[in-house]
Amino acid sequence: MKNKLLIIGASGHGKVVADIALKMNKWASIAFLDDDTSFKSSMGIEVIGKSAEAFTHINGYDIFVGIGNNSTREKIQKKLEAEGASIPSLIHPSAVIGEQVELASGTVVMAGVVVNCCTTIGKGCIINTGATIDHDNTIEDFVHISPGAHLAGTVKVGHGSWLGIGSIVSNNLNIIKACRIGAGAVVIKDITESGIYVGVPARRVSNGKDSNIGK
Ligand SMILES: CC(C)(COP(=O)(O)OP(=O)(O)OC[C@H]1O[C@@H](n2cnc3c(N)ncnc32)[C@H](O)[C@@H]1OP(=O)(O)O)[C@@H](O)C(=O)NCCC(=O)NCCS
Structure with a gap:
């Protein structure tokens, strides 16, 4: 340092x-x-x-x-x-980080975040204001978890994916790399194809190739 x-x-x-x-x-x-x-x-x-x-x-x-x-x-x-x-890696003093949480270089954890135990967060991630990531998650490199998003236990988020503000991911789910999950979406099953997903429950609206948002 x-x-x-x-x-x-x-x-x-x-x-x-x-x-x-x-x-x-x-x-x-x-x-x-x-x-x-x-x-x-x-x-x-x-x-x-x-x-x-x-x-x-x-x-x-x-x-x-x-x-x-x-x-x-x-x-x-x-x-x-x-x-x-x-x-x-940068961690706001108000963030709560559980035991056996690993955070790699270039990752920022913002105010009011809770990361529960045994979660691994990769390089260059943004864990934005007030998001919660529960136990045993795996967040791969260069992911952005937007403000107020909530991930239940044992969720995996693939490389470069972006979860929009206020989105929710139910427990034991995998989200593949290079996805964008819209504001307020609720993911209730595995996402196995990259693209843009919105709504409750989250559904795929595009392959994301024509959109630069959040890439
Ligand atoms: C999902 C998102 C990335 C899509 O952006 P986009 O590629 O420009 O897509 P569009 O705005 O063209 O929308 C495509 C369709 O999905 C719908 N849609 C877009 N975002 C939606 C959302 N969050 N929830 C529900 N529907 C949504 C649009 O109404 C549109 O539907 P239509 O084709 O029936 O008209 C964007 O709308 C979004 O939710 N961004 C989140 C922003 C955010 O969290 N910012 C925090 C930064 S810290």
Whole structure:
């Protein structure tokens, strides 16, 4: 761990990430990188350059990708990993994390989240405000669990999937990789085909190829 933190992305998601990092009180200073050169600072935190400059800061900073889009976050985190960057995980002090929970690098756990025991959360995930993930879940890499989503026990969510705000997943279910589950959807059976699912119970409305939302 380094004593300075660099966050890539200074807009909405990046600001929440910075807020959590400030509350963790582990870094002497925090700075942003952002490709929008009109950003000079965000939340009073200085934007010191563009995202590609991250690679010149690897020796001096822990680096965190504060970008909400799953596939963009994955691409950048993988390049940083290949260059040997130190990538922390960030956990808001109000989150409740059970025993034997594993959280990998680049994952952020936001305010009011509960992750119950024996759950594994992969790299580069977003566990957003007030979500709950119960016991024995497996959340694969670069997944986003949106605010207020609730996952019952022994759920598996595949690589890069995105569960919308307020969605619910019943117990013992698997959701395959690269799915988008709409706001308020209720998943009551395994999802075995990638795509966009909405409604109660959740049904597939598209293969997701024409939509960029949440990818
Ligand atoms: C599911 C979602 C990704 C689909 O987005 P999209 O690809 O642009 O799809 P569209 O808006 O074209 O909707 C496709 C159809 O599904 C319906 N639909 C979309 N989202 C829905 C939802 N959450 N619940 C029920 N129906 C929904 C639309 O009404 C439309 O139906 P129609 O074809 O009969 O008119 C999006 O609507 C959604 O729910 N996003 C969640 C946002 C969120 O959680 N944000 C939190 C970020 S932290």
